Amino acid sequence: MAKKESTFLNMLVTLLLVTLASSAALGYIYEFTKGPIAIAKSAKKNMAIHKVVPEFTNLPGEEVKKVVADNDTLYLYPAKNGDQLVGVAVETFTNKGFGGPIRLMVGFLPDGTINDIAVLEHKETPGLGDKMQKSKSNFSLQFEGKNPDNFKLSVKKDGGDVDAITASTISSRAFCDAVQRAYTVFKEGGIQ
Amino acid sequence: MSNLKNFAKGFVKENPVFVLFLGLCPTLGTTSSALNGLGMGLATTFVLAMSNLVISLVASVIPDKVRIPSFIVIIASFVTIVDLLMSAYTNTPGPNGEPSLYDQLGIFIPLIVVNCIVLGRAEAFASKNSVFSSLLDGLGMGLGFAFALTLLGSVREILGSGSVFGFKFIQGDGILMFVSPPGAFLALGFLIMLMNKWKQKIV
Numbered sequence: 001m002a003k004k005e006s007t008f009l010n011m012l013v014t015l016l017l018v019t020l021a022s023s024a025a026l027g028y029i030y031e032f033t034k035g036p037i038a039i040a041k042s043a044k045k046n047m048a049i050h051k052v053v054p055e056f057t058n059l060p061g062e063e064v065k066k067v068v069a070d071n072d073t074l075y076l077y078p079a080k081n082g083d084q085l086v087g088v089a090v091e092t093f094t095n096k097g098f099g100g101p102i103r104l105m106v107g108f109l110p111d112g113t114i115n116d117i118a119v120l121e122h123k124e125t126p127g128l129g130d131k132m133q134k135s136k137s138n139f140s141l142q143f144e145g146k147n148p149d150n151f152k153l154s155v156k157k158d159g160g161d162v163d164a165i166t167a168s169t170i171s172s173r174a175f176c177d178a179v180q181r182a183y184t185v186f187k188e189g190g191i192q
Numbered sequence: 193m194s195n196l197k198n199f200a201k202g203f204v205k206e207n208p209v210f211v212l213f214l215g216l217c218p219t220l221g222t223t224s225s226a227l228n229g230l231g232m233g234l235a236t237t238f239v240l241a242m243s244n245l246v247i248s249l250v251a252s253v254i255p256d257k258v259r260i261p262s263f264i265v266i267i268a269s270f271v272t273i274v275d276l277l278m279s280a281y282t283n284t285p286g287p288n289g290e291p292s293l294y295d296q297l298g299i300f301i302p303l304i305v306v307n308c309i310v311l312g313r314a315e316a317f318a319s320k321n322s323v324f325s326s327l328l329d330g331l332g333m334g335l336g337f338a339f340a341l342t343l344l345g346s347v348r349e350i351l352g353s354g355s356v357f358g359f360k361f362i363q364g365d366g367i368l369m370f371v372s373p374p375g376a377f378l379a380l381g382f383l384i385m386l387m388n389k390w391k392q393k394i395v
Contacts, residue, residue, distance in 0.1 A: 014254050
């Protein structure tokens with residue numbers, strides 16, 4: 001195929017038309033997917049919240065409270081059944097993970113007792129640190145039903161009450177760090 | 193070249209991963225399981241087929257000097273479309289809280305735009321051939337890429353987690369190294385070796 005001669009004018013016009021057409025197409029697709037993307041995002045959040053706090057009837061995503069700590073943000077989602085507060089889901093993080101930051105969703109009952117913990121995001125070593133996930137080992141079960149007021153959130157090696165994952169002390173410490181941060185913010189946050 | 197040959201060359205003879213060694217970054221990065229490999233492969237197939245189609249349509253009216261920028265804009269648009277569609281429809285986490293396909297593929301979806309196969313096929317094939325054969329070429333190359341990624345993902349998942357497409361058939365952990373990056377290199381190396389051996393036999 002013969003190459004088309006390049007002049008200033010036809011290069012300008014071509015690039016203009018190409019970018020115009022592609023931005024129009026993108027604008028259309030963006031409008032089209034805006035709704036489904038928002039729905040998928042909030043469904044994902046709600047699923048994690050559902051897992052860690054007792055049955056609720058409100059929309060915790062709408063009443064979220066943000067707390068900034070250590071250059072990152074924690075999110076507190078109050079779960080209410082009618083007007084009664086049944087628990088608070090705290091999206092927390094730690095930068096002490098072995099493979100990078102870890103994000104957890106920690107569910108507290110109104111008196112501060114840990115109800116359940118779900119791992120949202122982590123990059124720990126498969127087979128070792130990733131045992132903090134509920135599906136992989138019983139590590140996270142030992143936190144359930146404990147109140148951090150009388151359950152020291154650090155591994156036994158550091159004088160705490162938590163049984164670390166074998167061969168993954170760093171991941172276990174990071175996990176405790178994230179839960180402790182969630183508890184501190186929950187106490188100060190004062191959602192009652 | 194016949195249409196069938198044109199379509200089929202992407203699978204074995206000119207397979208982007210095993211023969212041309214193009215797009216190895218997403219290949220190594222996303223194939224920790226068969227499903228991830230397939231998802232990434234199909235996303236790339238869509239971009240390849242659509243960009244080949246559009247580029248072969250407009251190639252004759254684009255001046256030679258602005259050829260590459262125009263191609264990049266077209267490719268980037270399709271990648272963004274895939275990214276938006278996937279974040280809308282493949283973003284539901286699994287029943288046990290496994291991250292969604294969109295979360296697992298993460299940064300590699302926007303990075304399809306710099307995958308050398310896409311611009312490579314646009315330059316080497318779509319800008320010189322008819323619309324229909326460009327579409328076939330894009331589909332064949334894309335499906336060949338998806339085939340390679342699914343194969344590599346399956347091998348790594350079978351060896352590393354004792355499951356395939358999420359169905360577990362060995363209890364407990366597998367050879368965990370195959371799920372992590374060094375395993376990707378090893379598995380790919382052995383697959384290429386087997387592929388070359390097999391190709392020598394049939395020729």
